Amino acid sequence: MRAVVGLQDVELPDPAPGPRDLLVRIEAVSVNPVDVKQRASGESKVLGYDASGVVAAVGAEVSLFRVGDEVYYAGAIDRPGTNAELHLVDERIAGHKPRSLTFAEAASLPLTTITAWESLFDRFRLGPDSTGTLLVLGAAGGVGSMIIQLARALTRLTVVGTASRPESREWARGLGAHDVVDHRHLPEGVDFVFSPHTAGQIETFARILRPGGQITAIDEPPGLDLLPLKAKSISFHWELMFTRSLFETPDMVVQHELLDRVGELVDAGTVRHTMTRELGPIGAVQLREAHQMVEDGHMTGKVVVAGW
Template identity: 75%
Template structure:
C-alpha cells in the first residue's frame, strides 16, 4: 500500500507539548493483522507515562492503545474478520500506536464494535474493559455465583468504572467503590456500586481489592482484608513491600492487559472473545459506555489537551478523540 497517512507522535520524551503532527508511510498487514482505518481513539494513563519518560529512539513514536475503526485490509491468515467490519481494541505496547489513520492490530486481540455505539463511545472501552475483565475473572477467578465484598479504589476512573459494572453484571459480589468528589460518587453509583466511600473511609472485612494506586497502601490493605483475601494491582510502585500481607495469607496479583499480546500466549484469542462478550453486554444494555469527553479530531493539539486531562488525575470516565 504505497500511501502516506496522518499520525501524531513524539521525538523526545517530555511534557504534552512534545506531541506533533506527522506524515508517515501506511503500514502493511502481517499474516494475522488487521489494517484498521481508525475512526476514534481514547487516551489512557499508559499513553501519558510513555510520552513523559520513554525515549522513542531514532524515529518518532506513535502512541495510542484504545481504538475503534473499520477493517480496511487483512493479512493472509486472518479468519476472524473481513474488510468492512467495525472493530474496537486496545492494541499492544510493543507495536506502533493507534494515533494514526491506518493501524495494524492482531486479529486475536480485536473485538467486534458494539453495534449500539458510535466509534467514539466504542473507543473508550477496550483497554479498561480488558483490564477489568482479566482482574475479575483471570486474577480473582470469580464466577456468576461468587459472593463477598469487592473494594474498587478509584471507582470513577477508567478501569474502576468497568470493574464496578462487570462485577455487578456478572457476579453476586457486594461492590464498594471509593471516590472523593460528588461527581465521582454519583458516577460510581450510577454504574452500579452498592455504596461509595471516601478514600480515607475504607471498610473492613473485604474479600477483594482492586488497586490502581498501590504505593503506601499495603499495610492498609492488610488491615481491611479478611484472612485469605486478594488484591489485584495495575500500577508499578517501586520498592513495594508485601510482607504485611503474610500473616493473613493475602494473595497479591499483578494485572497487565498487554501480557497476552506481548508474549503471544497460547490463549491470546481470549481478548478477542471477551471484547465480543462485552460488546454483547453493551448492546443488551447491561454495560454502559464510559466516554466523558470527546475533544474532536485526532491531531496533536487535541491529543495534547487529552494528555493534560489524564495527567491531571481527576478524570471521571474516559476522554476520546474522533476523526482525522
C-alpha cells in the same frame, strides 16, 4: 498516512498487514494513563492504545474478521500506536464494535474493559456465583468504571467503590456500586481489593482484608513490601493487559472473545460506555488537550478524540 508521533503531526508510510493482522482505518482513539507515561519517556513513536475503526485490509491468515467490519481494541505495547489514520492490530486482540455505540463511544472501552475483565476473572478467578465484598479503589476512573459494571453484571459480589468528589461518587453509584466511600475511610472485612494506587497501602490492605483475601494491582510502585500480607495469607496479583499480546500466549484469542462478549452486554443495555468527553479531530492539538486532562488526575470516565 497521517499520524501523531509523540504529540506532533507527521506523515508516515502506510503499514502493510502481517499474516494475522487487521489494517484498521482509525475513527476514534481514547487516552489512558499509559499513554501519558509513554509520552513522558521521550521516545519518538506513534502513541495510543484504545481505538475503534473499520477494517480496510486483512492478512493472509485472518479468520475472525472481514474487510468492512467495525472493530474496537486496545492494541499492543510493543507495536506502533493507534494515533494514526491506519493501524495494524493482531485479530486475536480485537473485538467487533458494539453496534449500539458510535466509534467515539466504543473507543472509550477496550483497554479498561480488558484490564477489568482479566482482574476479575483471570486474577481473582470469580464466577457467576461468587460472593463477598469487592473494594474498587478509584471507582470513577476508566478501569474502576468497568470493574463496577462487570462485577455487578457477572458476579454476586457486593461492590464498594472509593471516590472523593461528589460527581465521582455519583458516577460510581450510577454504574452500579452498592456503596461509595472516601479513600481515607476504607471499610474493613472485604474479600477483594482492586488497586490502581498501591504505594503506601499494603499495611492498610492487610488490615481491611479478611484472611485469605486477594489484591489485584495495576500500578508498579518501586520497592513494594508485601510482608504485611503474610499473617492473613492474602494473595497479591499483578494485572497487565498487554501480557497476552507481548508474549503471544496460547490463549491470546481470549481478548478477542471477551471484547465480543462485552460488546453483547453493551448492545443488551447491561454495560454502558464510559466516554465523558469527546474532542476532535484527531491530531496533536486535540491529543495534547486530552493528555492534559488525564494528567490532571480528576477525570471521571474517559476522554476520546474522534474524526479526521
